[in-house]
Amino acid sequence: MAVGRWRTMTMCMRQAVLAEQYGRGLAAGLASFLAGLLAIAGSALAAPGVASTTLEFAPVPDWVEVYEFDHAPADPDAADAPEDGVAIRLLEGQVNFSGGTFARYQRTVYAVYSKAGIAPSSILYGVYYNGSQTLRIGAFRIWRDGEPIDVADRAMVQVVNSASNLQGELAADATVVVIYVPDLRVGDLLEFATLISGDSPGLEDQRTDIYKDSPTVPIGHLYRRIVTDTLHPVSLHVVGGAVAPEKRVEGERVEYLYHAENVEPAAETPDHVPPWYYAEPMTIVSGAANWGDVVAWGRERLIAPGPVDDKVAAKARELTAGVQDPNEKLARLAAFVQGKVKYLGPGLSRNGYRPFAPGDVLTRRWGDCKDKVNLLLAMLEAVGIEAYPALAQISTGYVDPEIPTPLAFDHLILAAEIGGETQWVDATGTPRDATRPSYEQARTNLVLPLRAGQTDLVPLPVPRTVGPDGYDIDMATDVDLRSGRKATFTVSYAGLSADHVRGLLDSSSPSVITQTYLAKVKSLGDYVEADGEPIVTDSYVDNRIVVAQDFKARYFWVWDKEKARYGFEAWPLWLRDFAPSVSESDAARSVPYALPFPQDVRERYHIRLPEGMTITPMNERLERDAYLFSFETEREGRDLTLSIVFRTYRDHLKPDEIAAYRDDRKTFANWSYALWTPDSKRVPEAMQKLFDQLAGGTEVRSANIPEELKTPATPPEDARQPPDGGGR
Template identity: 25%
Template sequence: MRRLFLFFFCSLALPLFSFGQNALSWDAVSDQPVPDWVKPVDFSEEIPSDEIWRQGAIVLLSNLQYHHQFQQQYVHVVVALHSRAYVDRFSLIEIPFEPAYEEVILHFVRIYRGGKTFDRLDDCQRIISLKNERSEILLYENKQSLSLAIDDVQRGDIIEYSYSVKGQPFYLQDRLSWRFINELGLCCKQIFRRLVTKTEVAIEMGESEGSISPSVQDIGGGYSEWIWEAKDVEAVEKEDHLPTWYDPSPMIQVSDGLQWEELAEALLPYYTFTDPVSEEIRELVSEWLQNYPFEEAALQAVRWVQSQVRYLSWHVWGDPWPALHPNEVFQRRYGDCKDKALLLITMLKLMGIESFPVLVDTNHRYKIAEYLPAKFSNHAIVGIELNGKAFFVDATHEGQGGSLDHLQIPPYGYGIALKEVGGGLITLPVSNDSFTIHLLWDFQIDVSQNRADLHYEKKCFGIAADSWRGYLRDVTLAGWLEDIERSYSRYYPKIDLIGSPELIDQFDSNELSVSLDCSLEGVVTQNEDSVSFSFKPFLVSRLLPSYLQSERGSPYKLDFPLTLQDSMTLNFDVDVAEEVGNKSFFYSGSCLALKFELLRTGDRQFVVNTYYQTFKDAIMVDELEEVIEQLKLFQEELAFSIDLASPCSP
């Protein structure tokens, strides 16, 4: 039984990216009639005036069909335009394609205006550009975009266009895995999806909430068609602060039973090399083994690839999937995530250490396990098996500290392990305290002069230390001091730094601390009959979820992992009012923990402790009401004020 694979994202209007000039694939573009296998779908030109006025545009038809025998997907869109913004958006059609294995076939472009039809395909300006939408992160590939600029588009027009993209990735030619999402952000009068597949293929389907149920029928010749159809579909409105894995748009997946193990097996050849490793690489590995203990030699390989091979993806001349040969990456001293991963794996295998690529998805993360198997990945890391333990390393993380078994990776959730035995979807480790910050404040407060001397220290551990090490490398300590002065000048009229800041980087244990001394003026508040002290701003107040509403219908994104501990010692030069005593607040739920303590440790001394930790990356809808209530109580505690016994002098 033949089995086929398709992996498709449906997007009917995409932004224009910068134009390039390298290897533009005009031979992969042609004009042809609509294929015979396509099922015609009619649309109505009747437009509800209230809807188009409210939105500025309305989709009259969103039609997507796929025929796996021809490996061809057909796109057909009809949209009515009212606002200038949507005229601009839909008068430019952009069709992304991978010229290594895909071709674009244009069928027609039409404008309906005042009862007349205008064919515009021949008049469209055409440009092919390198689709480097991620050039800001140094990712250059041979993905290209065909852009069609439609002449004379006006408000009130109806635009209809149709094209096909033919071809499939080389690594899985004969499997079926299709998913589509309605992500137009507009009301759609009619949605039509059709899959033509061999009747003998056993279909497996996954649906999200609100998705459409299909109808299935035999169309002869050994083929069946699956049709999803809906009318008057409301626009999907996306709330802010969404976790990356959440999309409120209904999604449907179709598969022929592809398993994660099969997917890993199909991808493995793109990360495997038989050519000999260069002498330069062998000599470097041999040098590490001679000069360091075994595990330390492995760590040297990790650090060398992280720091000596800069991140730059340059796959502009062919299929972007295969990694570059490690010899080439070593010689060039640059590569993307998979290039750096394969070089590190090569070095580790020369040491006799089992290692393998792991493909992760930095967006979908934990949700991957809920989906049907497909190539969910946009990043590659390295799995290492040593002394009965499994470690995971990101070869792109420059300046990462810690021993081999304490190197931290972000909470990717799952990854696709590419290895001959045991390949497939695996769970990746995550620690709730892997991103930890501890702030220490020591105030010596001169009430009569309305000023304070402050010793401040920031300690970072794990991923937080890695992050801060990178921040200081880019911004420098001087830049950090400018940020401190700029931030606190909004609360205190004068800040004077005393001496120079001190930086201590314990790289091997991955702990980094930075400290400074300064004086602040305007630290107490004086009224006619009272003097009080209140600290502002707490760092935790900037990190807490904001703009939360119990009516929210989507998960709310949390920074995760994150542990922030704030310890403040307040020393006054006058007595504090006797009625000021100890107080505390504590909350620990399923998604976060909060703690506040105000401790009186003497007539003139107080200790203030705050604590904030997240346990996962989102507050779910059914948790919102409780979390909102607890956050309100916590923030009330942060607004504490200490009444002092004597006023400031005039």
């Protein structure tokens, strides 16, 4: 599991998960947000939703064990003075889950070593959720020459409440308190402590938290304490090389303590790690003892209560009028919710984890994943079809089965039980038409059905429309070298890739696809241009789209002056884009490298040859434990087929496999097949005249290029049809 799964989520419930992490002290991502608010440090924030306020102070609660720190001034001349001018002398975080409540005491002591450290240390902030949390200040002072100076009455405080801003997903329905500290000097220590009481909306009683041991600045003392009781236990999952905290039990009180000194900034987290790999040390806290606990939470929070709304039931009956087959009923209702209810997330309002009423969603025709799923659930119930929601993880496609927590998920899908079979539906998908939904699912290893009695994760089947090989894209380039002037590029998209292309065609001009194809095909010859618009054949039955684009050129034969012959060369036009490129530094890394998986992408050339050509077979194959590159030829009469394949067998390269993959990819990228002939009878007469001039050293100008070569030929009408003869 990559660290990104816990930090960067962009849609549906991912918005709520993200803010839960930020709101609980993991606020690194808010730095840029706050920088925008305070473009000029100390300036007033004159923007809608931004107001000045005063700080509310509170004494340190009895449950907090305050950690003592050294009050000595920061020494600018110290050998270990940080280059950026600021270090954290103490980072203290204490959390209390006792009694089923949530409270966090967070204290930071900044040490300013140079002028460069004054600005970043002068801006402080806290985040809490409206209606469910409160934020108070436990300490706010400057330590100068060992003496405290209270600065609360001189600090400028601004409150940003963006509950009304649906675009501000990070802070919607949350309050951000921004504090500018005046008169901070080199050598000062700044002590700032906050106390947040109350859990975030939707995660009440879940006792979730995440601690990362990967600071961006040096930390003198890192102190962490988790307090709970025997009636509200928590599970700690220590991963990525993090150090496990010490457990201490006194009667009903249970504590976990962790202390480290002189913690250096963490190395940069590597890119391209597989989703199951923990790229940085962290401790994940969860109050769920098992996945059954998460199911109970999800059923209470994510399923809209109450009977089916009358207008929802009426709409369901209208859409399925005259239909007896339950599969057809599901198809019509799912297509309606996918196509007629716009996806729009409400951010972190109360509905970050709680859906709106299905009747309201139907009326306004928008909602996020859980809103759309609950509307579809209600409609299916109205027509007698059993269905239930399921939690999924689509950002990384991986759920760690060993860590039961709501934070493992970012999406909600639906399962319908019909005739003893389970049909999975993503209500946010793109329908194929008004009555045909998409049944494709983002690839993920496990999902959690939210049905009564469910206690474990289940695998999500590969969509039946992808096919047994699991490939999504099959590409073919047809070139007729008998005339040397016509080519057709055809791509077959299946499954999710078909859904994507279908959506692209619905929202933009076909010329977008034409230009994409042309960028590749034009390298095969001279003066290549598109010949008309692409011809699209859409098969809804197996969810496959075939797009065929004709091209014409002055010629595809290219003259080789050095060898005094002309030829045609074919190489992987597209597959190099599907096989990830590995840098030299990555080749020496000590962590695994992610591969797209499952992937089986094929590229083919169908070449119609002039008569009498002698073909030497080519069969190249680089097959390893994790992947396959191959390039093979097959000839039947005057038709030559070049087949190129990139296939993956797992989702990662082991560290000792990365360098070999890098070399193999270079070899694969340079594979090509060349056709040539010195015989002028095998190319058009006009083209031969031009070649003769080139061979004789004649300078070729526009005036002596044969007229028939100046304008690309128009292919015969029967050659412009897609392979299956269909089209529109």
